[in-house]
Amino acid sequence: MIKPEGIILHDTAGRLDKGNCVSWFLKKEASASAHLVVERDGSVTQMVPFNIKAWHAGSSILDGRSGCNGFSIGIEIVNPGKLEKTEGGYRSWFKKVYTEADGDIRAASSRYHGDGYWMDYTEAQINSVTDICSALATKYDMNFIEPHWFVSPGRKRDTNPLFPLDHLRTFALGRGDNGVERVEKRVVATSLNVRGGAGIGFEKMEWGPLRGGGDS
Numbered sequence: 001m002i003k004p005e006g007i008i009l010h011d012t013a014g015r016l017d018k019g020n021c022v023s024w025f026l027k028k029e030a031s032a033s034a035h036l037v038v039e040r041d042g043s044v045t046q047m048v049p050f051n052i053k054a055w056h057a058g059s060s061i062l063d064g065r066s067g068c069n070g071f072s073i074g075i076e077i078v079n080p081g082k083l084e085k086t087e088g089g090y091r092s093w094f095k096k097v098y099t100e101a102d103g104d105i106r107a108a109s110s111r112y113h114g115d116g117y118w119m120d121y122t123e124a125q126i127n128s129v130t131d132i133c134s135a136l137a138t139k140y141d142m143n144f145i146e147p148h149w150f151v152s153p154g155r156k157r158d159t160n161p162l163f164p165l166d167h168l169r170t171f172a173l174g175r176g177d178n179g180v181e182r183v184e185k186r187v188v189a190t191s192l193n194v195r196g197g198a199g200i201g202f203e204k205m206e207w208g209p210l211r212g213g214g215d216s
């Protein structure tokens with residue numbers, strides 16, 4: 001059992017097809033898990049109850065505390081990860097070539113990510129992630145939302161540099177990175193059920209077998 005204090009955001013770094021990541025997590029050989037998976041169309045699947053440890057962050061540290069899985073909720077956002085420009089499009093690490101027909105692809109760089117091409121998140125994904133994070137932050141009185149790269153520096157670079165972290169923090173935590181406090185948090189209709197059973201607000205709920213020892 002865990003008491004979640006914050007959220008760690010991930011990219012699936014995999015194919016965009018709906019259900020692809022969820023079915024991978026449900027396989028026995030997957031040694032990783034996350035609480036939620038957010039598809040390109042914004043639909044959300046819950047894989048692990050919020051009060052149970054999921055295996056998403058691996059070796060990680062936040063404010064001097066290691067093992068972030070022990071105090072965070074992990075959200076996987078479907079995204080192919082870093083892309084390389086190639087003939088006819090942009091190639092992912094898993095050799096699939098994407099074009100603008102698959103998503104908005106842009107050059108971006110940060111000191112954490114280096115230079116590269118990345119596929120933008122869909123508006124539906126950002127909306128879903130924002131609503132979920134707002135509801136979770138309120139429910140658990142959370143104090144952080146961090147990308148995986150921040151807690152596993154040098155080892156991970158998800159989420160990608162196009163992710164609107166400040167926007168998300170402003171709405172979900174009531175503050176952005178600029179430290180300006182917002183008077184009100186966004187009021188969200190999403191309701192969360194942290195026990196087993198149906199989750200109001202989730203399109204679909206699937207409980208994967210719990211696994212240990214993994215790392216994503």
Ligand SMILES: [Zn+2]
Nearest residue numbers: 010148158216
């Ligand atoms: Zn990750």
